[in-house]
Amino acid sequence: MESTTAAVPALKRDPLGFTPGKLAMWLFLASDAMGFMGLIGAYMVARISSHDWQIPGRDPDFGIGLTAFMTFLLIVSSVTMVTALAAIQKGNRKGLLLWLGLTILGGLTFVGLQAYEWTHLIHAGLLPSKSNYAATFYTLTGFHGLHVSIGVVYLSCIWIRSKQGAYTAEKHSPVELVGLYWHFVDLVWIVLFTIIYLIPDAVK
Amino acid sequence: MSSDHANAPYYKVLAGLTFFTILEIIWALPSVGIGRGLLIGGLAIMAGIKAAMVGLYYMHLKWEAKVIWGVIAFPIVLVVVMIAGLLADAIGYY
Numbered sequence: 001m002e003s004t005t006a007a008v009p010a011l012k013r014d015p016l017g018f019t020p021g022k023l024a025m026w027l028f029l030a031s032d033a034m035g036f037m038g039l040i041g042a043y044m045v046a047r048i049s050s051h052d053w054q055i056p057g058r059d060p061d062f063g064i065g066l067t068a069f070m071t072f073l074l075i076v077s078s079v080t081m082v083t084a085l086a087a088i089q090k091g092n093r094k095g096l097l098l099w100l101g102l103t104i105l106g107g108l109t110f111v112g113l114q115a116y117e118w119t120h121l122i123h124a125g126l127l128p129s130k131s132n133y134a135a136t137f138y139t140l141t142g143f144h145g146l147h148v149s150i151g152v153v154y155l156s157c158i159w160i161r162s163k164q165g166a167y168t169a170e171k172h173s174p175v176e177l178v179g180l181y182w183h184f185v186d187l188v189w190i191v192l193f194t195i196i197y198l199i200p201d202a203v204k
Numbered sequence: 205m206s207s208d209h210a211n212a213p214y215y216k217v218l219a220g221l222t223f224f225t226i227l228e229i230i231w232a233l234p235s236v237g238i239g240r241g242l243l244i245g246g247l248a249i250m251a252g253i254k255a256a257m258v259g260l261y262y263m264h265l266k267w268e269a270k271v272i273w274g275v276i277a278f279p280i281v282l283v284v285v286m287i288a289g290l291l292a293d294a295i296g297y298y
Binding site for chain 2: 016017018022023026027029030031033034037038041044045048049064068071072075076078079081082083086179180183184186187190191193194195198199
């Protein structure tokens with residue numbers, strides 16, 4: 001019997017220019033961004049409504065150095081992530097594993113430094129129940145830290161699948177999707193760093 | 205997404221992000237003595253530039269389909285309306 005599929009032209013994999021998974025990830029990121037903006041909005045209202053915005057526990061010894069380094073760390077981890085994607089797009093599996101691994105390391109270091117910062121601030125007396133500043137500070141940075149932690153787990157799953165040889169130059173959509181998530185986490189931190197760590201210090 | 209981003213300037217973007225982060229920190233130093241309005245406005249612009257760099261180049265929005273732009277335009281509009289409403293209330297305009 002003659003095949004009936006021979007005359008049918010091959011379908012493009014993503015005729016719209018994006019995969020369904022990418023559209024789904026962007027929809028998720030859009031909704032997640034609104035969640036973050038709700039928290040940032042609450043922070044701004046509390047900040048503006050307060051005539052005496054206390055920053056207890058923000059001792060000068062701690063300064064801005066640690067969080068500036070954490071910001072740089074996330075920025076660099078975005079580069080390692082995008083380099084991992086570029087590697088697999090060229091079919092370089094070893095490069096993918098290396099750059100993904102470095103991205104995971106960056107995320108783990110960020111979470112570790114945030115835990116160190118929180119411990120330091122709590123020992124200095126900045127408890128979440130202490131003030132509006134403390135409550136909004138821990139909520140915002142904690143929500144972001146949760147995203148970074150989830151990102152590290154997500155990246156680790158992709159790394160394991162990469163190790164198993166699941167991705168090729170032609171088929172690597174999950175790597176691109178985890179990259180979108182990770183860059184979003186970086187982008188949100190860029191905003192949080194400015195709003196939480198730079199503006200309060202500057203207007204004191 | 206097309207493959208046009210294969211030669212995207214990732215390391216130039218990294219340099220730009222690092223430059224603006226350092227500039228932000230210097231800008232916010234109390235010893236620099238920048239006025240409150242200029243200080244906050246400058247920080248907001250620099251953070252916006254950094255966020256745009258990450259979105260356009262690392263998230264490849266520069267090469268993305270119109271539908272994806274539509275998906276992110278919706279929350280941006282909502283956020284602008286929300287912030288404007290909250291600020292109007294917070295500063296006691298209403």
